[in-house]
Amino acid sequence: MQADSRFWKRYTKNKYLLLLLLPVLVWYVVFAYIPMYGIIISFKDFKPLLGITGSPWIGLRNFELLWDPYSGFVPAVKNTLIISFYHIVFGFPAPIVLALLFNELRAKLFMKVAQTISYLPHFFSWVVMAGLLSAVLSPSSGAVNEVLSWFGIDPIYFLGDKHWFRFTLVVSSIWKEIGWGTIIYLAALAGIDPDLYEAAVLDGASRWKMMLHITLPSLLPVVSIMFILRIGGIMDGGFDQIFNLYNPAVYAVADIIDTFVYRTGLTSFQYSFATTVGLFKNVIAFLLILLTNYAVKKAGQEGLV
Structure with missing residues (x-):
């Protein structure tokens, strides 16, 4: 009862601040929770003319079709996992490294200019970036292949060769988002107590030692x-990236779950099956968050909850 009393007292004291959350809550209810009603399409043979409630139930038949070797779902899952693995291994550490490098710069003007330049690609949509990459990576007139020709290297079809497409995806994604990703890490670096660095300097620690023993742990x-x-x-x-960059020549290595859902649902009009794929994807993602959160907390770090 005492805890409830403290809660309501704190709520009453900050009621006008909490009202600011109301638009966010309304947005989530309208656009995130109410549409979840459509999940039942996964268990029905959905017919647009009959509507969701009027369409016949078919149980788990759509889930059984997921594993049909001719459905195309399993290759899409494989491509999704491989591409995401590359993004995590190479893309996740990139903004951390860049933030550490920015933190070591002493020329403030140069740091601000460099940060601005690194942020800039984030503000271009993948539609714009796809046009830019198509021009720059063109095997006939692109700047990259022009430079490679100076060294006697044959033109590379970065967007049309299955062996190069995933490499192009990862590198272009890092280029576009690395600067924007540094913002949260730079904010964390700004919150480190300067006294720690001063004490390290008095102890004779080098910049490298301070990074290893103060900056990274913080x-x-x-x-x-x-x-x-x-x-x-x-x-x-x-x-967004893959849809704007891929083509039939690289479907074997580029078709992910989201592009598969797009083609299945909006192009082939298999609404029930597309919903089933999306539901499967979101359930697995939710379980991965719980598992990773548990593992991180077991390792002694702070989790989400």
């Missing part, structure tokens, strides 16, 4: 949270 809580969220998105290979 970043670990933020890195842990970001890692949990990144693992939760492992079933998301990056729809």
